[in-house]
Amino acid sequence: MTSSIDLVPAAPATHRKPLCDDAGIETIWSRLSAYQTRLLAAFLIVVLAALVLPPLLFLLKASVLDAQRGEWSLVNFEVVLGSRRFLASSANSLVFAAGSAALALVIGWITAWIVERTNTPLKSLAYLTAIISLGTPYILYVTAWLLVFGKAGPVNQLYRALSGTSDVVINIYSMPGMIMVEGFLWSPLAFLLAGATLRNANPELEEAARVSGAGIWQTIRRVTLRLSLPSILALSMLVFIRAVEAFEVPALAGLPGRVSVLTTDIYSNMVARAPPDVGGASALSVLMLALVLVLLAIYGRLSRHADKFATVTGKGFQPRPFDLGRLRYAAAAMLVANFLLLLLVPVAMLTWVSLLPFYQPLSAAAFDLVTLANYRTVFSPDHVGLIVNTLLVATATATIAVALTFAAAWLSVRRAPCGWAVERLATVPLVFPGLVLGIAVMQLFLRLPIPLYGTLAILVWAFVINYLPYGMRYSASGMLQIHRELEESAEICGASAWTRLARIVAPLLAPALLAGWLFIFLMAARVLSLPILLAGPRSQTMAVTLFDLWSNGQGTELAALGLIWSALMAMIAAIFYGLARRSAAGALARA
Amino acid sequence: MARLRWGLRLPAAAVCAASLAGGCARAADAALIAAAQKEGEVVWYTTQIISQLVRPVSAAFEKKYGVKVRAARANSTEVSVKIINESRAGRPQSDVFDGTSTVVPLKKEGYVLKWLPDPAKAYPAQYKDPEGYWVANNLYFLAPGFNTRLVPRGSEPRTYQALLDPKWRGKMAWSTTATSSGGSGFIGTVLTEMGSESGMAYLRELAKQRIANVGSAAREVLDQVIAGEYSLALQIFNHHAVISGKKGAPVDWIKMEPVTGTLSVISVHKDAPHPNAAKLLVDFIISTEGQHIFRDAEYLPADPTVPPLTPALTPEGGKFRTRFFTPEQTEDAIAGWKKIYDDLFW
Numbered sequence: 004m005t006s007s008i009d010l011v012p013a014a015p016a017t018h019r020k021p022l023c024d025d026a027g028i029e030t031i032w033s034r035l036s037a038y039q040t041r042l043l044a045a046f047l048i049v050v051l052a053a054l055v056l057p058p059l060l061f062l063l064k065a066s067v068l069d070a071q072r073g074e075w076s077l078v079n080f081e082v083v084l085g086s087r088r089f090l091a092s093s094a095n096s097l098v099f100a101a102g103s104a105a106l107a108l109v110i111g112w113i114t115a116w117i118v119e120r121t122n123t124p125l126k127s128l129a130y131l132t133a134i135i136s137l138g139t140p141y142i143l144y145v146t147a148w149l150l151v152f153g154k155a156g157p158v159n160q161l162y163r164a165l166s167g168t169s170d171v172v173i174n175i176y177s178m179p180g181m182i183m184v185e186g187f188l189w190s191p192l193a194f195l196l197a198g199a200t201l202r203n204a205n206p207e208l209e210e211a212a213r214v215s216g217a218g219i220w221q222t223i224r225r226v227t228l229r230l231s232l233p234s235i236l237a238l239s240m241l242v243f244i245r246a247v248e249a250f251e252v253p254a255l256a257g258l259p260g261r262v263s264v265l266t267t268d269i270y271s272n273m274v275a276r277a278p279p280d281v282g283g284a285s286a287l288s289v290l291m292l293a294l295v296l297v298l299l300a301i302y303g304r305l306s307r308h309a310d311k312f313a314t315v316t317g318k319g320f321q322p323r324p325f326d327l328g329r330l331r332y333a334a335a336a337m338l339v340a341n342f343l344l345l346l347l348v349p350v351a352m353l354t355w356v357s358l359l360p361f362y363q364p365l366s367a368a369a370f371d372l373v374t375l376a377n378y379r380t381v382f383s384p385d386h387v388g389l390i391v392n393t394l395l396v397a398t399a400t401a402t403i404a405v406a407l408t409f410a411a412a413w414l415s416v417r418r419a420p421c422g423w424a425v426e427r428l429a430t431v432p433l434v435f436p437g438l439v440l441g442i443a444v445m446q447l448f449l450r451l452p453i454p455l456y457g458t459l460a461i462l463v464w465a466f467v468i469n470y471l472p473y474g475m476r477y478s479a480s481g482m483l484q485i486h487r488e489l490e491e492s493a494e495i496c497g498a499s500a501w502t503r504l505a506r507i508v509a510p511l512l513a514p515a516l517l518a519g520w521l522f523i524f525l526m527a528a529r530v531l532s533l534p535i536l537l538a539g540p541r542s543q544t545m546a547v548t549l550f551d552l553w554s555n556g557q558g559t560e561l562a563a564l565g566l567i568w569s570a571l572m573a574m575i576a577a578i579f580y581g582l583a584r585r586s587a588a589g590a591l592a593r594a
Numbered sequence: 595m596a597r598l599r600w601g602l603r604l605p606a607a608a609v610c611a612a613s614l615a616g617g618c619a620r621a622a623d624a625a626l627i628a629a630a631q632k633e634g635e636v637v638w639y640t641t642q643i644i645s646q647l648v649r650p651v652s653a654a655f656e657k658k659y660g661v662k663v664r665a666a667r668a669n670s671t672e673v674s675v676k677i678i679n680e681s682r683a684g685r686p687q688s689d690v691f692d693g694t695s696t697v698v699p700l701k702k703e704g705y706v707l708k709w710l711p712d713p714a715k716a717y718p719a720q721y722k723d724p725e726g727y728w729v730a731n732n733l734y735f736l737a738p739g740f741n742t743r744l745v746p747r748g749s750e751p752r753t754y755q756a757l758l759d760p761k762w763r764g765k766m767a768w769s770t771t772a773t774s775s776g777g778s779g780f781i782g783t784v785l786t787e788m789g790s791e792s793g794m795a796y797l798r799e800l801a802k803q804r805i806a807n808v809g810s811a812a813r814e815v816l817d818q819v820i821a822g823e824y825s826l827a828l829q830i831f832n833h834h835a836v837i838s839g840k841k842g843a844p845v846d847w848i849k850m851e852p853v854t855g856t857l858s859v860i861s862v863h864k865d866a867p868h869p870n871a872a873k874l875l876v877d878f879i880i881s882t883e884g885q886h887i888f889r890d891a892e893y894l895p896a897d898p899t900v901p902p903l904t905p906a907l908t909p910e911g912g913k914f915r916t917r918f919f920t921p922e923q924t925e926d927a928i929a930g931w932k933k934i935y936d937d938l939f940w
Contacts, residue, residue, distance in 0.1 A: 155821045254809050255809070258808065274672045448683060457683075540688070
């Protein structure tokens with residue numbers, strides 16, 4: 004199974020049938036090690052509840068508190084719901100998310116189909132693009148595409164030169180422009196996830212269709228697409244939810260075009276006036292939380308069906324690729340276009356800007372301005388500290404989240420007493436958009452007498468909460484592949500729960516855990532919306548610094564710093580991908 | 595270095611010597627310097643542009659005193675918000691902060707130290723808080739800037755009315771920040787100059803021009819104009835245009851009267867983690883030596899004895915009329931201006 008690069012964060016364990024339904028198994032927990040297991044369950048419930056519940060409670064409390072009078076009231080909700088901005092922003096959020104999900108899916112799925120199912124050359128370009136994108140902060144990507152597609156960017160420049168007008172062919176500062184950028188942003192992940200599904204899907208039905216004389220298009224339309232429809236829906240829902248929570252594109256491309264969404268409104272409540280409108284931001288956050296909750300419920304239903312379809316096809320097989328004939332050159336051209344659009348052009352644009360003292364379109368005259376000054380500035384001790392900070396936060400987050408969810412997944416998949424409670428607690432944070440979780444954790448530490456505010460620890464705290472569901476997903480799906488008879492025989496030989504976990508489960512699960520660790524590591528290092536409100540002067544992460552450089556008018560330094568950072572992260576992402584593939588191969592071999 | 599500083603600070607020293615029994619400034623300085631060096635670093639929450647001003651100031655300060663400067667930049671409102679949050683959490687991070695109106699809400703919350711450095715004594719009364727919570731470190735003049743390649747010199751709009759010309763529709767940008775250097779600040783100047791009735795009528799017309807709202811500092815708005823994304827940037831700092839122009843960027847500013855005038859003022863946090871280093875940094879910035887660094891960076895020094903590098907940037911040298919706002923005036927009115935901005939320009 005390739006679920007090790009599958010981040011679809013459903014609650015995977017409890018609604019599935021256990022792998023083995025022997026009657027005797029249920030009695031495992033009443034035996035010798037039951038005490039240790041209970042202890043572990045109790046410990047996890049306390050830790051997870053302490054992590055997950057307080058931010059939620061503090062957010063709810065702040066939303067129903069009238070800050071001016073200091074009394075309970077619904078005034079915050081009245082203000083939010085009463086403004087015409089709220090309706091517009093909600094509608095914009097939904098349109099933006101739907102459009103982005105559709106675009107990301109179309110690009111990602113077609114690319115995945117070409118790569119997984121056809122004899123098209125240059126397939127490795129698609130992987131290269133996707134892997135490097137995993138390490139690149141969104142904020143850097145967005146800046147790059149704004150430069151490429153902006154009014155003064157090369158695309159519109161070319162159009163003006165060709166058409167002789169002073170018009171633009173693409174207005175990036177508009178809803179379609181925002182959808183384009185957000186869709187691009189998510190298409191590499193859509194490609195990786197769709198690729199995993201396609202690779203696992205049974206090709207026998209397709210082959211049957213082709214043997215019966217169906218053409219390529221007919222096979223795709225009537226077999227492949229139908230078969231993968233549930234997974235496509237689940238995947239688009241995932242991107243949809245992510246895009247509802249997106250902050251970078253709305254902030255950089257939406258504001259200039261007067262397209263406000265929920266996240267930019269929340270952010271503006273928190274920073275656009277002093278003292279901040281915490282009540283308004285919290286009320287808006289709670290409403291957004293409710294929206295995500297509804298979306299997740301829909302997603303849960305969809306992905307349940309996706310699972311059903313996936314389990315139809317679990318055999319080892321080597322699908323025969325479609326022979327596209329001459330069309331394979333067109334398909335290869337698509338892969339090249341994908342590579343240009345998602346990797347080469349943004350990187351080239353950033354490189355150009357990083358060599359300039361101020362933004363200038365490509366021109367012979369501008370070549371005279373080229374300088375390495377930005378790189379000299381960027382190589383400073385402060386930035387070394389920043390890189391160390393970011394790596395520290397990402398490492399700590401990934402380690403803690405994976406350790407907690409490893410134990411949680413074991414309890415949950417092995418149906419230990421209270422395993423369900425552990426699993427529920429670990430998946431609750433899915434309802435938090437990053438920005439909202441940032442506000443919630445901030446509220447918490449502004450009130451508690453624990454002096455963590457403004458330290459790296461508060462970032463790790465928030466990130467761990469944020470990524471628990473992802474860690475759970477990796478651990479639980481890995482755990483499902485390990486038959487419990489191994490543990491049972493160990494138990495019969497007198498091994499305690501600790502010994503079983505440490506000597507049997509952990510080594511077998513290592514590839515899945517490592518893949519999960521790296522995924523969380525890369526996400527924590529690249530996202531902006533969560534740390535943006537929590538970072539202090541000594542506790543910045545790279546994404547926050549890059550955003551600051553942009554908003555402070557140091558765009559050319561941003562390009563230089565961002566490129567160096569992305570190169571570093573691309574190396575880590577490559578390791579991630581190598582491991583994920585190997586663990587996928589291992590899982591297949593076992594099956 | 596020390597002698598130079600002593601010499602340049604003669605006016606302050608004279609006041610000091612006249613009022614007390616002589617030599618007080620030096621003694622206080624020595625004790626302050628020693629204490630600051632013991633603290634080792636100072637955290638400066640700034641609204642100044644890092645690459646233009648904060649780096650040279652920090653470098654000079656570090657060289658002179660061996661005290662490390664950690665600077666973090668955000669706009670005036672965001673700096674206030676950060677300080678309020680941190681202070682409420684009982685973990686103030688900043689020692690020193692500046693901005694056009696940062697200090698006012700913080701003063702209300704009681705987070706500002708009532709203290710002025712000695713060099714401030716030589717400053718004109720309007721450049722320091724009568725209650726002693728802030729002193730100006732430089733002057734700002736906000737006006738439109740334009741891309742000289744897209745808008746040939748001579749064809750730029752010279753009056754507020756000219757901005758209503760349909761040919762500028764979709765070609766202007768300003769910052770979203772709720773400060774003097776954003777759309778809200780522009781609105782404030784218009785309303786103060788034209789009165790609320792005709793001011794609002796003007797703004798309603800202006801709203802039809804679809805000005806782009808850029809969610810960043812005015813410096814970045816100007817950079818996007820230099821890049822050619824927009825032709826005109828409203829409410830930018832006039833010295834930024836000169837800084838970029840000198841580097842070869844196709845940009846200039848427009849003497850559109852009245853130009854918005856305001857102050858960048860600096861204060862010390864009441865519970866600063868490094869109280870002595872904080873005082874030393876503010877003392878340095880306000881000193882004639884510090885003000886010369888501002889001048890060399892093409893900023894407009896608040897110290898009346900340090901003339902600007904480009905006199906045409908100031909009302910006296912450039913012969914232009916201004917609408918001047920104190921930090922308190924800006925802060926008192928900004929919420930109202932921001933509301934008009936939200937209503938009309940979104």
